[in-house]
Amino acid sequence: MPAETSQTLDRGLRVLTVLASAPDGLTITELALQLDVNRTVVYRLVSTLEQHALVRRSARGRLHVGLGMLHLASAVHPLVRDVAVPVLRGLAEAVGCTAHLTVAEGDEGLALAVVEPSWTDFHVSYRVGSRHPLHQGAAGRAILAGRDGDLAPYVVTEGELQAGARGLAAPVPGIKGLEASVGIVTLGALEEGEVGPRVVAAVAELTERLG
Numbered sequence: 001m002p003a004e005t006s007q008t009l010d011r012g013l014r015v016l017t018v019l020a021s022a023p024d025g026l027t028i029t030e031l032a033l034q035l036d037v038n039r040t041v042v043y044r045l046v047s048t049l050e051q052h053a054l055v056r057r058s059a060r061g062r063l064h065v066g067l068g069m070l071h072l073a074s075a076v077h078p079l080v081r082d083v084a085v086p087v088l089r090g091l092a093e094a095v096g097c098t099a100h101l102t103v104a105e106g107d108e109g110l111a112l113a114v115v116e117p118s119w120t121d122f123h124v125s126y127r128v129g130s131r132h133p134l135h136q137g138a139a140g141r142a143i144l145a146g147r148d149g150d151l152a153p154y155v156v157t158e159g160e161l162q163a164g165a166r167g168l169a170a171p172v173p174g175i176k177g178l179e180a181s182v183g184i185v186t187l188g189a190l191e192e193g194e195v196g197p198r199v200v201a202a203v204a205e206l207t208e209r210l211g
Contacts, residue, residue: 015045016049046063050066084101098186100182100185101114113128124186138168141155142183143179143181154169154199155168162185167183170196170203182202182203
């Protein structure tokens with residue numbers, strides 16, 4: 001016998017899911033059509049979610065996920081970080097570059113976990129908590145590539161966040177609610193043919209551990 005569920009809660013969660021996949025926002029009418037629910041019901045759901053900062057209205061009256069979602073997401077960060085660190089350590093030691101896990105927060109990338117190699121003479125120092133626009137640097141561009149369904153396995157950039165620094169990152173796919181990338185950054189030569197497959201393999205390992 002299936003467990004009883006709350007229809008109202010289910011609809012509220014569907015509101016958040018639909019809005020999260022609509023970067024330009026939706027009107028009440030558009031949201032009601034996507035949910036196949038009466039506008040009056042959607043209005044009540046949205047009003048409740050607004051009170052908890054989980055939904056916000058733009059100046060044009062379009063609905064978006066609210067900043068309260070960031071607070072909920074941040075509660076999961078320690079778990080993701082703990083799972084990611086061993087994977088990043090293996091990657092950093094294998095390629096001799098600083099490895100990192102970056103997650104999307106709004107239109108920025110947040111360095112959630114960073115591991116530096118132990119055996120190199122020099123490497124890039126990258127601080128946990130560092131932020132940068134998603135359109136700058138390999139980590140953010142990889143997240144955007146994953147969001148857009150880009151089939152390229154990884155993204156390579158040079159000098160976008162730091163002069164002389166080269167980055168390579170791959171999106172983390174298939175983890176619902178998590179937009180992230182795994183990557184490396186170096187000031188030396190970047191052997192893309194060697195490093196790229198290792199980064200992709202690290203993504204696969206992380207996805208398996210989180211799955």
